[in-house]
Amino acid sequence: MAPLTYIFLGLSLLVAVNGGKERVIGAEVVTITTDNWRDMLTGEWMVEFYAPWCPYCTQFSPVWEDFADWVNDFDVKVAKVDITNEPILGGQFMIEQLPTIFHIKDGDVRLYSDERNPTSLQDFIEKNNYLNVDPIPWYKSPTSLHMYGLGVMFQLAQEAQKLEEYLRKEYNLSTWGIFGIMATGTVVIGLLIGLVCVLVGEVVSRARSAPKRRPRPQKEEKKPTESKEPVPIETLQEKEAVQEKEAVQEKETEEEKEIVETVQEKGNEKKAKSDKPRKRNKAKRETD
Numbered sequence: 001m002a003p004l005t006y007i008f009l010g011l012s013l014l015v016a017v018n019g020g021k022e023r024v025i026g027a028e029v030v031t032i033t034t035d036n037w038r039d040m041l042t043g044e045w046m047v048e049f050y051a052p053w054c055p056y057c058t059q060f061s062p063v064w065e066d067f068a069d070w071v072n073d074f075d076v077k078v079a080k081v082d083i084t085n086e087p088i089l090g091g092q093f094m095i096e097q098l099p100t101i102f103h104i105k106d107g108d109v110r111l112y113s114d115e116r117n118p119t120s121l122q123d124f125i126e127k128n129n130y131l132n133v134d135p136i137p138w139y140k141s142p143t144s145l146h147m148y149g150l151g152v153m154f155q156l157a158q159e160a161q162k163l164e165e166y167l168r169k170e171y172n173l174s175t176w177g178i179f180g181i182m183a184t185g186t187v188v189i190g191l192l193i194g195l196v197c198v199l200v201g202e203v204v205s206r207a208r209s210a211p212k213r214r215p216r217p218q219k220e221e222k223k224p225t226e227s228k229e230p231v232p233i234e235t236l237q238e239k240e241a242v243q244e245k246e247a248v249q250e251k252e253t254e255e256e257k258e259i260v261e262t263v264q265e266k267g268n269e270k271k272a273k274s275d276k277p278r279k280r281n282k283a284k285r286e287t288d
Contacts, residue, residue, distance in 0.1 A: 031081075032047060032089065033085070041104065044077070045102075046079070046125070047081060048099050049080075049101075050080060050083070051082065052084065054098040057098055070118070088152060091150045092147045094150075103124070110130055164178050164182075
């Protein structure tokens with residue numbers, strides 16, 4: 001019987017049977033940081049946000065590890081995030097309580113709100129209960145830029161808390177002293193940011209208000225061929241002036257002709273009057 005017992009123990013360490021399905025023991029729980037968190041946007045993941053000082057997280061840790069062993073056959077990766085080391089991710093996912101669990105599949109993030117026990121966790125994956133949960137909307141999505149900015153604010157707050165502890169421990173400063181230092185630093189940083197914004201705005205406004213240099217028009221050479229392009233205004237004015245001058249000259253020439261003709265007509269009339277008495281005298285002589 002001893003050999004059979006050893007064989008049974010060896011097999012039980014390698015293979016476990018659950019509901020007729022084989023699963024591998026010892027599946028790894030992936031630790032997520034700000035460097036690799038985008039890996040969760042590909043494939044299917046279950047991720048837990050926790051903190052080492054949280055007693056509920058400590059109690060839930062064995063359940064989460066067992067769930068990682070069980071879910072290995074479903075091609076689902078299990079991960080965890082320590083928000084004390086990753087405050088940016090805590091801000092991006094808007095962690096309000098611990099532990100908090102999310103289901104992520106192909107970029108769609110869903111909040112797990114069922115009971116935190118093995119049966120509920122297994123049903124959430126095996127029975128596709130996650131389909132009954134709506135994904136987080138875009139304005140709260142951890143992948144958005146503004147949620148990343150919120151995570152940075154979380155990190156700054158955490159750094160400010162560390163600075164306060166350092167000043168209190170190393171320099172034995174009071175609360176009001178630490179508050180004064182932080183307030184002064186905040187004002188100085190705000191003034192610097194405002195100065196940079198003013199300088200950038202001044203440069204942009206000057207660039208927009210600067211007059212644009214127009215290129216000088218180049219004189220085009222006259223081509224012998226007729227062009228269908230519109231004639232410049234200066235050329236039209238010169239042409240009209242020449243036409244007016246020619247019209248004045250023609251008018252003067254016509255007036256001179258009329259004067260000459262008038263003089264000739266008057267001369268002819270005088271000559272005709274002087275010729276009448278001569279004709280009468282000649283006729284009288286002929287009759288005599």
